[in-house]
Amino acid sequence: MSGLALLFQSGSGYTDFLKYSGENLILPTLQSLKDDTAALSTAANTYAGSPDASTNLTALRAAWIQARVSLKKVETFYFGPASLPSSASYYTKLDGFEKGSSTRPLWTNVNQVILNPGSNPCATGTIDVSALSICAFKYKGFEALEMLIFDNDGDPATSTSLSAINTANTGNARRMAYLQALAGLIAQDAATLYTTWSPTGGNFVKSFIAGTGTYFRSPAESFDTYIQSVGNLSVQMEELKLGTPACLSNSCTTAASPTSNAFSTEAIYSKNGYSDLYYNLLGIEWAYLGNPADTEIHSISTLIQAQNPSLDTDIQNAITALKNSLNSKVTGSADLFGDINSDGGAVNGTNVTTYVKPVWLLAATLKGLLTVDAFSALGVPNLPSANDGD
Incomplete structure (x- = not known):
């Protein structure tokens, strides 16, 4: 459909x-x-x-x-x-x-x-x-x-x-x-x-709604752009912000000389990396579920529910699982830069395996649900391939 x-x-x-x-x-x-x-x-x-x-x-x-x-x-x-x-x-x-x-x-x-x-x-x-x-x-x-x-x-x-x-x-x-x-x-x-x-x-916002102007040729293109933007952020979280710095993604582990690199994480001076990820996720949740205070909601979730209720449940559960994991990092003052840097560039180091990989796996699950299953259910074109094999 x-x-x-x-x-x-x-x-x-x-x-x-x-x-x-x-x-x-x-x-x-x-x-x-x-x-x-x-x-x-x-x-x-x-x-x-x-x-x-x-x-x-x-x-x-x-x-x-x-x-x-x-x-x-x-x-x-x-x-x-x-x-x-x-x-x-x-x-x-x-x-x-x-x-x-x-x-x-x-x-x-x-x-x-x-x-x-x-x-x-x-x-x-x-x-x-x-x-x-x-x-x-x-x-x-x-x-x-x-x-x-x-x-x-x-x-x-x-x-x-x-x-x-x-x-x-x-x-x-x-x-x-x-x-x-x-x-x-x-x-x-x-x-x-x-x-x-x-x-x-x-x-x-008028051009976005009407699907007109320099950026959009139709409302369908506005719709696809919005859904792809939400999915793309899940890709950035899993790959650019976690998988590559911690050398967990295939794009790193299959490289000629794989190494983790804490300096490629976000906000390395404030040690705000986990918090950045947490609020990225809250942005995704906001876009997916809509504002719970609104009396009438036209969100991605309502569309997925109409097509595939179990998929909507899976996506909401994946958001919740990742949110809980990241929240525990933030409230515990965990440091993404430190978790990766303490392994000295080693791949599958003790600290990355113990502290970062569980978060990355949850992010990978959400990425798959949003960019594969949700895109398919909504008839949205795939994002350009990152060729990372994940």
């Missing part, structure tokens, strides 16, 4: 589903990111104006973590102006991790801005939001700011005290200005992403 036939069988047309997804799920998620990043920028300015370790730096770090919660939920909707064209790419500007080394900030990039050599391709004069906005992805975003408020010297393998970080920031005016500009630009890009979607702004 085609995706369109299934939608009408379940009592909902494409428009009902897309309208609900756009207005009730995507827009509120983007609003939260807009609000949380505005608070992050305010915290950065407060810290710069009165830099102390115990109060304002601590508050800035807390604001970064809260904004990161919203960021990881928004990652579920990584399409449209979030990723393309390059003149937009508003989510990529915030978080270049998923697109790899060409967009992900590294300490060498961040330090280059601070040291300001003559060959610096980024802001060589005064660092402010305007100057930073034209820089490449690898010089901005959440992970660039993370390095300045969770570390002092670019080494995530060693613990750094708040006082040492505060000293590094206060001892270099350019570093502090960079910190403020990063937070300000993050807030600006998040606000622009929201405004681009908003009915009172660019109204991309």
Whole structure:
């Protein structure tokens, strides 16, 4: 049965589903990111104006973590102006991790801005939001700011005290200005992403619902894009964020010289990797189930229930199992970077096998259910193959 036939069988047309997804799920998620990043920028300015370790730096770090919660939920909707064209790419500007080394900030990039050599391709004069906005992805975003408020010297393998970080920031005016500009630009890009979607702004939500404009040729294409985006995040969680760093995926284990690499996990300076995964999953759950507070829900789950109730049960159970596993990591202050790094690059090391592999297996189960079974039930085209054999 085609995706369109299934939608009408379940009592909902494409428009009902897309309208609900756009207005009730995507827009509120983007609003939260807009609000949380505005608070992050305010915290950065407060810290710069009165830099102390115990109060304002601590508050800035807390604001970064809260904004990161919203960021990881928004990652579920990584399409449209979030990723393309390059003149937009508003989510990529915030978080270049998923697109790899060409967009992900590294300490060498961040330090280059601070040291300001003559060959610096980024802001060589005064660092402010305007100057930073034209820089490449690898010089901005959440992970660039993370390095300045969770570390002092670019080494995530060693613990750094708040006082040492505060000293590094206060001892270099350019570093502090960079910190403020990063937070300000993050807030600006998040606000622009929201405004681009908003009915009172660019109204991309209208194009999404109608299946028109630059990005969509039909409502069916909008529908497929939405479902694929949810499935793609499950792939990113299983492969890019767990399987490859821990060398559990076939793409790593079958390589000529397989090795695990903790430095390729997310948020390595804040040790926020498990939390990032947890809130990615909450974003998937939100997109799949809809908002439980709504009186009328047109979600992926309602469509799957109409076609295959047992599959819907399996997907919900897989989400719950992975959520419980990740929640235990977060509440237990577990460290994904440390769990992988402690094995020293060994494949099937003790710590990866004990602490990371159980989470990865649950993520792999969910990925299969979403990208194979759910796609098939909904008549959605497969994602491009990652050729990892999983």
